[in-house]
Amino acid sequence: MLSSADLSSANLSSADLSYANLSGANLSSASLSGADLSSASLSGADLSSADLSGAKLSGADLSGAKLFCAKFFCADLSYAILSGADLGGADLSSANLSSANLSSANLSRANLSSANLSETNLSRANLSSANLSSANLSSANLSEANLSNANLKDAIYTHKTKFPENFEPTKQQMHLIAPNADLRSASLKGADLSSADLSSADLSDASLKGASLSSADLKGASLSSADLKGASLSSADLSYASLKGASLSSASLSSAFLKGASLSSADLSDADLSSAFLSLADLSSADLSYADLSSADLSYADLSLADLSDADLSGADLSYAKNLNPEQVQSAKNWDKAKYENDFRAKLGLPPEPAK
Known part of the structure; x- marks a missing residue:
């Protein structure tokens, strides 16, 4: 007692x-x-x-x-x-x-x-x-x-x-924290915003380093030039969001939905994009070095001048990716284990996919 x-x-x-x-x-x-x-x-x-x-x-x-x-x-x-x-x-x-x-x-x-x-x-x-x-x-x-x-x-x-x-x-x-919120240049470092509804919110230039945005609704949101280093965005909905010039190094975006998102000139080095959906996304001039892109869907994405050096492409779908060249692909790891359309496979020296 x-x-x-x-x-x-x-x-x-x-x-x-x-x-x-x-x-x-x-x-x-x-x-x-x-x-x-x-x-x-x-x-x-x-x-x-x-x-x-x-x-x-x-x-x-x-x-x-x-x-x-x-x-x-x-x-x-x-x-x-x-x-x-x-x-x-x-x-x-x-x-x-x-x-x-x-x-x-x-x-x-x-x-x-x-x-x-x-x-x-x-x-x-x-x-x-x-x-x-x-x-x-x-x-x-x-x-x-x-x-x-x-x-x-x-x-x-x-x-x-x-x-x-x-x-x-x-x-x-x-x-x-609400849809359409004006959060430009807001200081939200380390904030817990998991499952928050920030659809169409303006978070441009915001400080979100180490923040948790897992499962957040960020559809159509502006995160251009935002600092998202080390942030968690796993399973977040970022469809058609703008992340131009955003810093996402070491961020977790596993299973994130990024259909049609703009990631041009974004820093995604060492980011976890495993199983992310990036179809139709703009990744032109993005830094994807050392990123985990295993099982990610990059079909029809624009990869013009994107840096894929040492990125993990095992199981990734790069079918019909735009402005992609063999040199970019072959600078990555496990590039031969990714999915490409047959014309591009030929450019890579890979045999055609077996007929289903």
Whole structure:
């Protein structure tokens, strides 16, 4: 029985305390980094100045807990109950608080930069002077919250986000994530935009380095000259999107749908385009060196002056690709394992495809 126990300054890092009853316990200044406290009961506990960096607290009950100046960097607090908790001055940067209940919690001066607060209940919470820069507030409830002097620069929100009366997010330099949104030159580095609907949005010159856009709807969007280095776009719909001059080096575009997309002069070096659909895409002057194009569909794509050196073409479909020459193809790896129409196979010195 650990409820009401005195564990102040205890070293419990990486401990398995899932489902433990620690209600009312004194854990002030304790080391709980990497600990598993998922579904634990910590209601009314004192965790002031405790280190919970990287801890698992999903579904934990921290209602009314003393958490001021505690460290929750990169902790998982999804679905946690924190109603009425005192988190003044706490470090919650990059923490996952999605679907957590923080109603009436004290978060004054707390660091919530880059935190995931999607679908989080922050109604009547005190967020005065809190740092919410680059936080994800998609579908969050901030009704009646105190946001005086809070830093919300580059935080993202959706039409379903509820703000206090008369609050104007655009004046706080926040970014609306929605179809047709104007996100030109927006700073969205590392943002979680997976499954977001950004169809026809203007993201030209935006900073999206390391962002997650997997399964996002980006049909017809403009991403020209955007920085998408290391971003995840797997299974995203980028059909007829403009990515002219975009930087996509080391990005993941596996199984992405890029039919008719414009990728002219884009940097796709070392990108993962395995099983991507690039039929009719404009890849003229694109850098595809060292890219993984295995099983990708490049039929009818324009590859004029595209750099395919050391790209993996195993299983790729290059049938009827435009402005493609044998030298380009043979600078790639596994070029002989790709699919071409018979006329081009002859130029490559390959035998005709066997008749079906």
